Amino acid sequence: MSRRENPIDRRFRELVAKGEHALIGYIVAGYPDEHTSIEVARAMIDGGVDILEIGIPFSDPIADGPTIQRASYKALSKGITPRKALEIARSIRGSYDVPLVAMTYFNIVYRQGVDRFIPLAKDNGIDGLIVPDLTYEEADDVIRIAHIHDMDLIFLVAPNTSDERLNRVASVSKGFLYLVSVYGTTGERDIFYEYTLDAIRRTKGLIMGRVPLAVGFGISKKEHARVMINAGADAIVVGSAFINIIEKSNGSRDIMLKGIRELAHELKQATRGLV
Amino acid sequence: MRLKHYPIDGKFGRFGGRYVPETLIPALEELERAYIDAREDKDFKRELDYYLKHYAGRPTQLYYARNLSNAIGGASIYLKREDLLHGGAHKINNTIGQALLAKRMGKERVIAETGAGQHGVATAMACAALGLKCEIYMGSKDAERQRLNVFRMELLGAKVNKVDSGSQTLKDAINEALRDWITNVKNTYYLLGSVVGPHPYPMMVRDFQSVIGREIRKQCMNMLGGMPDAIVACVGGGSNAMGTFHEFLDSKVDLYGVEAGGHGLASNTHSATLCAGSEGVLHGMLTYLLQDEHGQVMDTHSIAAGLDYPGVGPEHAYLKSIGRVKYVNATDDEAIDAFMSLAKYEGIIPALEPAHALAYTMKIAREYGKDSSIVVTISGRGDKDVEVVQRYLVERSTKR
Numbered sequence: 234m235s236r237r238e239n240p241i242d243r244r245f246r247e248l249v250a251k252g253e254h255a256l257i258g259y260i261v262a263g264y265p266d267e268h269t270s271i272e273v274a275r276a277m278i279d280g281g282v283d284i285l286e287i288g289i290p291f292s293d294p295i296a297d298g299p300t301i302q303r304a305s306y307k308a309l310s311k312g313i314t315p316r317k318a319l320e321i322a323r324s325i326r327g328s329y330d331v332p333l334v335a336m337t338y339f340n341i342v343y344r345q346g347v348d349r350f351i352p353l354a355k356d357n358g359i360d361g362l363i364v365p366d367l368t369y370e371e372a373d374d375v376i377r378i379a380h381i382h383d384m385d386l387i388f389l390v391a392p393n394t395s396d397e398r399l400n401r402v403a404s405v406s407k408g409f410l411y412l413v414s415v416y417g418t419t420g421e422r423d424i425f426y427e428y429t430l431d432a433i434r435r436t437k438g439l440i441m442g443r444v445p446l447a448v449g450f451g452i453s454k455k456e457h458a459r460v461m462i463n464a465g466a467d468a469i470v471v472g473s474a475f476i477n478i479i480e481k482s483n484g485s486r487d488i489m490l491k492g493i494r495e496l497a498h499e500l501k502q503a504t505r506g507l508v
Numbered sequence: 509m510r511l512k513h514y515p516i517d518g519k520f521g522r523f524g525g526r527y528v529p530e531t532l533i534p535a536l537e538e539l540e541r542a543y544i545d546a547r548e549d550k551d552f553k554r555e556l557d558y559y560l561k562h563y564a565g566r567p568t569q570l571y572y573a574r575n576l577s578n579a580i581g582g583a584s585i586y587l588k589r590e591d592l593l594h595g596g597a598h599k600i601n602n603t604i605g606q607a608l609l610a611k612r613m614g615k616e617r618v619i620a621e622t623g624a625g626q627h628g629v630a631t632a633m634a635c636a637a638l639g640l641k642c643e644i645y646m647g648s649k650d651a652e653r654q655r656l657n658v659f660r661m662e663l664l665g666a667k668v669n670k671v672d673s674g675s676q677t678l679k680d681a682i683n684e685a686l687r688d689w690i691t692n693v694k695n696t697y698y699l700l701g702s703v704v705g706p707h708p709y710p711m712m713v714r715d716f717q718s719v720i721g722r723e724i725r726k727q728c729m730n731m732l733g734g735m736p737d738a739i740v741a742c743v744g745g746g747s748n749a750m751g752t753f754h755e756f757l758d759s760k761v762d763l764y765g766v767e768a769g770g771h772g773l774a775s776n777t778h779s780a781t782l783c784a785g786s787e788g789v790l791h792g793m794l795t796y797l798l799q800d801e802h803g804q805v806m807d808t809h810s811i812a813a814g815l816d817y818p819g820v821g822p823e824h825a826y827l828k829s830i831g832r833v834k835y836v837n838a839t840d841d842e843a844i845d846a847f848m849s850l851a852k853y854e855g856i857i858p859a860l861e862p863a864h865a866l867a868y869t870m871k872i873a874r875e876y877g878k879d880s881s882i883v884v885t886i887s888g889r890g891d892k893d894v895e896v897v898q899r900y901l902v903e904r905s906t907k908r
């Protein structure tokens with residue numbers, strides 16, 4: 234049986250045809266509140282985001298820096314649940330044709346039950362799933378169930394991942410492979426070091442075209458996007474930079490949404506090769 | 509399969525494993541290789557034994573608590589005196605072992621988490637003794653509650669980093685230590701304080717603590733001419749309990765792990781993870797957790813800060829699942845009463861953590877009867893808890 238083309242694959246194919254790279258934007262579901270997080274997603278998509286990553290908050294996000302920790306904590310204290318986060322996804326998917334990727338920690342998936350969470354996410358319009366604390370050694374069941382439900386299970390690799398392991402992870406990752414750009418957690422950074430670009434080149438070489446390569450963690454500026462794309466990234470992921478705009482806007486909705494739209498637009502231009 | 513031989517491929521049955529960000533995988537693999545290499549090395553063992561004896565004060569005594577046993581009128585109760593160790597708790601068994609390993613691995617910097625400060629202090633001591641740089645993560649709520657321990661760690665040369673995220677307690681301190689490790693993975697050694705976290709920590713910490721059980725076996729042979737009928741230890745993360753039980757897993761001895769019942773299981777303010785929790789993934793391991801229906805980890809409570817943790821070591825989760833160890837709990841109130849009893853009858857002030865184990869021991873001593881013997885691990889001394897107990901007694905007397 235040949236698989237139907239997943240929306241994420243299709244989006245990458247369309248972008249390649251246009252000679253573009255992908256901009257992946259990240260929101261925390263329920264931050265700053267349920268309704269506004271949908272508006273934030275809309276502003277990102279209006280600004281040019283190609284794929285939207287929706288963070289489902291977890292109480293103990295060990296891969297995240299202070300910005301996303303604060304946003305997750307706030308969303309949780311306002312009562313966000315995994316189910317409500319999926320409803321947010323559904324509502325975004327109802328008005329935009331943009332592939333959606335859920336990002337959450339394994340306990341959230343495990344607690345609902347892998348065989349319940351994945352079909353439920355799919356029914357709510359989620360096309361891919363990123364679980365930063367799920368290594369491929371522990372993922373047999375998740376891979377099997379994701380396959381049954383046509384959910385792209387997206388794996389991560391890091392600058393210190395060995396060639397051999399990278400090769401194995403690349404062969405199971407669907408939709409794209411996510412390279413963590415730095416030694417560290419999520420959060421805006423001003424500068425990147427040469428090792429990040431080396432990791433992108435090495436990963437790109439080892440993937441050998443099996444899946445697109447997305448690079449994330451710390452990217453906030455168009456200049457970052459450019460050098461990473463030049464090194465071989467097919468997509469860049471931006472999260473904390475958007476959340477910082479929300480925090481800094483001090484509740485002024487118009488300023489916030491305008492800021493998000495503009496940042497998305499600027500980064501999208503970079504992925505078009507226009508800066 | 510003998511229970512002593514677990515873990516297999518990093519797992520205790522389905523529990524344990526490695527649920528961590530990819531950046532930590534090479535570090536955990538390096539750590540596992542280095543530990544297995546050290547474990548086989550006679551020089552490493554000799555150095556560890558040297559520090560355990562001359563620095564930490566091993567072996568610790570097994571003391572027959574005659575007065576307490578007589579007062580209860582049941583089984584003979586024996587105390588494994590880990591409270592007599594340097595630093596006042598069993599924690600030093602593990603920190604010396606891991607600090608020696610860090611040194612052997614050529615790591616320049618050691619980080620650790622601490623709840624009440626016991627593991628932080630024990631880490632700072634080991635690092636000072638071995639000349640390692642040391643940073644401790646501590647929830648800002650805990651740091652406020654345990655100001656003296658913060659100063660103690662600083663005296664010992666450690667830098668204390670306060671953690672403002674989440675519930676600002678032990679679980680958040682572990683989160684922050686893991687984040688630090690992800691960031692400084694090349695030169696940093698993460699010295700975890702209990703039998704928790706991703707493989708190989710639950711195995712390695714257990715191995716370093718299992719000196720407790722080996723000594724108990726030998727001492728029981730000498731004093732009782734055989735094995736005790738039951739062994740009891742308190743369970744926070746589970747290191748003193750695993751260290752006590754490991755030697756006896758394949759023997760005919762009843763084993764009891766005592767968790768913190770707080771205000772009682774029905775009150776929902778407790779830390780009795782195995783008694784009242786459900787399966788989940790936290791801090792790199794599949795184990796039992798106190799969590800809500802959505803998978804968010806809950807705040808916990810115990811009068812004993814060292815038991816105040818929403819997870820538990822995966823080997824305990826496994827031993828519960830196969831019924832080898834019976835996991836029970838004692839409330840704040842019961843622990844306080846046991847604390848007072850030991851002070852009054854034996855002139856020994858235990859830490860509030862092992863006071864939970866003692867409370868349960870006193871409960872079952874009569875059931876076991878006069879001809880039997882029970883060993884209870886007194887994992888630490890109670891100097892740190894005197895103020896808390898005093899406050900508790902005042903509050904209790906005004907409530908009654």
Ligand SMILES: Cc1ncc(COP(=O)(O)O)c(C=O)c1O
Pocket residue numbers: 597598623624626627701702703742743744745746747748749813814815859861862887888889
């Ligand atoms: C004296 C004492 N006993 C027990 C514990 C609980 O830890 P574990 O269950 O790992 O032995 C602690 C933790 O701080 C402690 O200080």
